[in-house]
Amino acid sequence: MSFETLCYRDGALYLLDQRKLPGAQEMMRIETAAACADAIREMVVRGAPAIGCAAAYGLALGAREAARESSAAAQEAIFLRARETLHASRPTAVNLAWALERLSTLRAGLAAQQRPADEIAAHLLAEAHAVTAEDLAACKAIGAHGAPLVPEGKGILTHCNAGGLATAGYGTALGVIRAALGAGKKCDVYADETRPWLQGARLTAWELMQDGIPVTLLPDVAAPSLLASGKIGCVIVGADRIAANGDVANKVGTYGVALAAHAAGVPLFVAAPISTFDLRAADGRAIPIEQRAAHEVTHVGSVRTAAEGVSVFNPAFDVTPAALVSAIITERGVARAPYAETLRALAQSR
Numbered sequence: 152m153s154f155e156t157l158c159y160r161d162g163a164l165y166l167l168d169q170r171k172l173p174g175a176q177e178m179m180r181i182e183t184a185a186a187c188a189d190a191i192r193e194m195v196v197r198g199a200p201a202i203g204c205a206a207a208y209g210l211a212l213g214a215r216e217a218a219r220e221s222s223a224a225a226q227e228a229i230f231l232r233a234r235e236t237l238h239a240s241r242p243t244a245v246n247l248a249w250a251l252e253r254l255s256t257l258r259a260g261l262a263a264q265q266r267p268a269d270e271i272a273a274h275l276l277a278e279a280h281a282v283t284a285e286d287l288a289a290c291k292a293i294g295a296h297g298a299p300l301v302p303e304g305k306g307i308l309t310h311c312n313a314g315g316l317a318t319a320g321y322g323t324a325l326g327v328i329r330a331a332l333g334a335g336k337k338c339d340v341y342a343d344e345t346r347p348w349l350q351g352a353r354l355t356a357w358e359l360m361q362d363g364i365p366v367t368l369l370p371d372v373a374a375p376s377l378l379a380s381g382k383i384g385c386v387i388v389g390a391d392r393i394a395a396n397g398d399v400a401n402k403v404g405t406y407g408v409a410l411a412a413h414a415a416g417v418p419l420f421v422a423a424p425i426s427t428f429d430l431r432a433a434d435g436r437a438i439p440i441e442q443r444a445a446h447e448v449t450h451v452g453s454v455r456t457a458a459e460g461v462s463v464f465n466p467a468f469d470v471t472p473a474a475l476v477s478a479i480i481t482e483r484g485v486a487r488a489p490y491a492e493t494l495r496a497l498a499q500s501r
């Protein structure tokens with residue numbers, strides 16, 4: 152791929168600033184856990200797996216900040232504050248909490264062995280590298296498992312950006328598309344623009360075009376009629392959190408696309424790594440849905456388009472009920488209903 156979503160070099164995390172795409176390709180240097188949390192909150196980096204990788208690096212930076220303190224109490228306080236700040240940065244993508252828990256568990260084990268703080272920080276950085284490498288490998292495996300599900304010679308519709316920009320690279324939904332096209336399938340790719348942040352228009356279209364993959368962009372409101380037209384063979388989307396019963400939280404608008412796909416008899420596939428499973432959430436009602444600022448809806452860029460003072464409903468995500476999900480494609484294989492059994496079996500398999 153022609154871009155790097157995130158990387159660690161010269162003692163800092165670098166994030167591709169996705170707010171500036173497609174106009175400019177700039178990396179932001181991050182040296183502290185607080186700066187990393189800000190970058191996640193402000194959508195410099197976004198997409199559940201990429202948020203997880205960034206948070207892992209952010210916590211490793213927090214451990215390095217803690218190691219500069221001489222007392223164990225101060226080290227603990229700084230580390231815990233870093234973890235809480237990162238945890239609060241965005242609520243829906245469970246990969247964030249998953250990555251923080253993974254690094255915190257590692258730290259607790261090392262601390263119990265009385266290892267020095269700078270050694271612990273080095274281990275946490277190595278773990279962040281591992282989280283990122285594993286995510287890239289998972290995306291490739293998701294692509295390989297998902298490609299056979301893609302109908303030959305039909306269109307594929309995707310919503311939001313579940314591509315290399317949303318992961319350590321390659322993508323989940325776009326990973327399946329990349330793998331299907333790579334296997335020689337002839338499919339036209341359609342991307343919803345994805346109001347209000349325009350992840351489809353600004354990110355998915357740009358990312359696919361960077362790779363020479365032709366893509367047709369449509370306004371979100373055109374998705375139902377495109378699905379009804381018979382041109383689309385399947386919908387493929389990513390996920391921010393998948394509950395134990397197979398309910399899927401993803402970018403707002405996914406639920407509407409799922410309803411329209413169901414009405415048109417088009418399968419909807421969800422592509423996501425196991426790190427996006429939240430089996431502690433019994434169903435979608437237990438998934439926290441991020442509410443974002445009103446100006447994202449009342450303005451396009453910096454231009455006001457809605458009457459001053461209007462009330463705004465701006466959830467960043469919605470929940471697609473499991474009944475509308477034809478399959479969930481993971482790095483360990485494809486799950487189908489009944490998800491309460493198949494997701495648990497995949498999570499426990501190795």
Ligand code: MRU
Nearest residue numbers: 197198199311313317389390402
């Ligand atoms: O608000 P965003 O841009 O972080 O939302 C991203 C999505 O909803 C993606 O579809 C999801 O995180 C999966 S990314 C592989």
